[in-house]
Amino acid sequence: MSAMGMLPRDGGAPDGAQVPSPVRERDRVRDAPYPERPDPSPQPSPERERAPGASEAGEAGYNFAYLDEGTKRMIRRAILKAIAVPGYQVPFASREMPMPYGWGTGGVQVTAAILGRADVLKVIDQGADDTTNAVSIRRFFARTSGIATTTRTTAATIIQTRHRIPETPLREGQILVYQVPIPEPLRFLEPRETETRQLHALAEYGAMHVKLYEDISRHGHIATTYAYPVEVAGRYVMDPSPTPKFDNPKMDQSPALQLFGAGRERRIYAVPPYTSVRSLDFEDHPFRVQEFTEPCALCGASGHYLDEVVTDDSGGRMYVCSDTDICETRVAEAAR
Amino acid sequence: MLAPGFADPVHDAQGTFRAVMDALARPGLPQRLDAGPNPPAPLTPELAAIALALTDADTPVWLDADLAASSEVAAYLRFHTGAPLTEDPARAAFALIRDPARCPPLARFAQGTPAYPDTSTTLVLALDAIASEAGLRLIGPGIDGTARIALSPLPDSFVAQLAENRAGFPLGVDLILTAPGRVAGLPRSTAVTEG
Numbered sequence: 001m002s003a004m005g006m007l008p009r010d011g012g013a014p015d016g017a018q019v020p021s022p023v024r025e026r027d028r029v030r031d032a033p034y035p036e037r038p039d040p041s042p043q044p045s046p047e048r049e050r051a052p053g054a055s056e057a058g059e060a061g062y063n064f065a066y067l068d069e070g071t072k073r074m075i076r077r078a079i080l081k082a083i084a085v086p087g088y089q090v091p092f093a094s095r096e097m098p099m100p101y102g103w104g105t106g107g108v109q110v111t112a113a114i115l116g117r118a119d120v121l122k123v124i125d126q127g128a129d130d131t132t133n134a135v136s137i138r139r140f141f142a143r144t145s146g147i148a149t150t151t152r153t154t155a156a157t158i159i160q161t162r163h164r165i166p167e168t169p170l171r172e173g174q175i176l177v178y179q180v181p182i183p184e185p186l187r188f189l190e191p192r193e194t195e196t197r198q199l200h201a202l203a204e205y206g207a208m209h210v211k212l213y214e215d216i217s218r219h220g221h222i223a224t225t226y227a228y229p230v231e232v233a234g235r236y237v238m239d240p241s242p243t244p245k246f247d248n249p250k251m252d253q254s255p256a257l258q259l260f261g262a263g264r265e266r267r268i269y270a271v272p273p274y275t276s277v278r279s280l281d282f283e284d285h286p287f288r289v290q291e292f293t294e295p296c297a298l299c300g301a302s303g304h305y306l307d308e309v310v311t312d313d314s315g316g317r318m319y320v321c322s323d324t325d326i327c328e329t330r331v332a333e334a335a336r
Numbered sequence: 337m338l339a340p341g342f343a344d345p346v347h348d349a350q351g352t353f354r355a356v357m358d359a360l361a362r363p364g365l366p367q368r369l370d371a372g373p374n375p376p377a378p379l380t381p382e383l384a385a386i387a388l389a390l391t392d393a394d395t396p397v398w399l400d401a402d403l404a405a406s407s408e409v410a411a412y413l414r415f416h417t418g419a420p421l422t423e424d425p426a427r428a429a430f431a432l433i434r435d436p437a438r439c440p441p442l443a444r445f446a447q448g449t450p451a452y453p454d455t456s457t458t459l460v461l462a463l464d465a466i467a468s469e470a471g472l473r474l475i476g477p478g479i480d481g482t483a484r485i486a487l488s489p490l491p492d493s494f495v496a497q498l499a500e501n502r503a504g505f506p507l508g509v510d511l512i513l514t515a516p517g518r519v520a521g522l523p524r525s526t527a528v529t530e531g
Contacts, residue, residue: 063346064346064347064350069345069346069349070392072349072350072353073349073389073390073391073392074394076353076357076389076390077390077395077429078454079357080356080357080360080390080458080510081453081454081456081458081510082454083357083360083361083478083523084360084510084523084524084525085453085454085505085506085523085524085525086477086525088453088454088506090454091452091454113353114350114353114354114357115350116347116350116351116354117347197451197452198451200451201450201451202450233476233477233525235505235506236506253480255480257357257358257361270361271477272360272361272362272477272478272525273361273362273478273480274477274478274479274480275477275478276477
């Protein structure tokens with residue numbers, strides 16, 4: 001099975017100019033069930049005339065990268081303070097976006113605020129470039145800003161992610177933007193925002209250690225496998241977003257800047273490059289990541305985070321890299 | 337006549353912000369800042385670019401004595417940013433400082449609160465020169481090991497003030513340092529010692 005070969009791709013190289021214009025695509029979808037229908041209007045409609053500009057300078061009628069400049073300034077100020085106080089959650093006036101909360105509106109707003117014409121954007125959802133969320137967010141920015149997009153981790157300057165960090169090590173100058181559902185690591189221990197603010201102010205994180213200890217007393221080990229709490233730069237305890245704890249070590253001393261946006265909860269936080277990110281643990285129960293007994297069924301890699309894929313209705317399953325870019329790259333290299 | 341702001345407001349503001357963001361994310365690594373505006377003296381192009389990119393009606397701006405003495409500077413900032421000018425440094429979201437040698441003590445600016453440390457002042461200083469790999473020694477988030485940065489001119493007892501600023505973490509002010517064509521960041525998380 002070559003699932004990878006069937007996947008729609010925006011292309012491996014920067015290709016913003018080749019993204020089909022939204023208008024033409026909409027027309028194609030509308031026309032699809034009636035291929036025999038003659039084109040009702042041979043005259044170019046106003047929409048069609050607008051379309052060529054949309055692929056170069058962004059969708060007409062919208063500001064570059066969708067957000068207005070006042071909103072961008074507000075988000076940019078929040079990002080600067082987030083960088084200055086690593087791990088601290090800066091409140092910001094999150095906007096309604098043309099997608100529901102829970103679909104990455106926080107990450108999208110952060111990306112829109114930092115994005116420039118020279119940037120190359122990659123978007124992943126659970127490691128994959130080709131899932132609905134990733135494809136639609138990448139297309140959103142190609143439409144509204146006309147910037148180049150890619151699926152290659154190495155070619156991207158900005159990588160927006162939902163719940164994974166790419167396996168390919170990030171480099172200096174790259175920015176990783178996380179989509180965050182619940183930014184407050186203490187929220188399930190203390191529902192009141194006024195109280196959690198106070199706990200952060202006092203650096204009072206005992207409750208979090210009790211939670212991890214209760215895991216040990218109940219299961220014999222720390223059973224938290226994702227959204228595993230980390231301490232940033234020796235001060236704030238931070239939610240790394242629901243990435244598997246497998247990815248936590250990649251956050252520590254990363255050369256890339258890491259920005260976190262939570263749209264519904266209206267918070268932005270950051271980890272600057274070369275900053276210590278320590279997963280909370282105990283001396284006798286040190287932090288450990290998941291291990292996989294078998295390699296990826298497609299590319300044969302071991303040491304990558306794997307997804308379980310059910311292949312039939314009789315118990316068949318395979319384990320494949322959750323990071324589609326590195327998996328595809330390895331398969332292509334092996335084929336050469 | 338009023339001097340113009342950014343020639344390309346969207347992309348010039350984005351470029352200025354990215355230079356400032358990279359500078360704060362990598363203390364000790366000055367970034368290039370191609371400042372577009374040609375503001376009235378004594379406002380420098382770099383101070384003007386940062387003010388235009390980051391301030392608006394939501395951000396009270398404090399001007400140092402040199403800048404406050406010029407009505408043209410106030411008119412320029414008011415017109416292009418809409419930011420209210422304040423005379424109280426403790427109320428300022430941003431402070432523009434043309435003469436670093438006469439910068440008020442850092443402790444007089446807003447320090448933030450324990451629950452909301454992000455409500456502190458961001459100081460933007462116009463220096464004559466910024467050079468890396470010499471001068472002050474920096475350690476902290478954003479720095480791979482240690483970094484060095486040479487700044488001139490500096491406020492009085494600058495290193496002692498920065499040490500006090502760092503000691504209050506997570507409270508404290510953040511500094512954006514500019515020189516012609518360059519910008520460097522000194523967030524409150526950076527520990528600074530004499531080289």
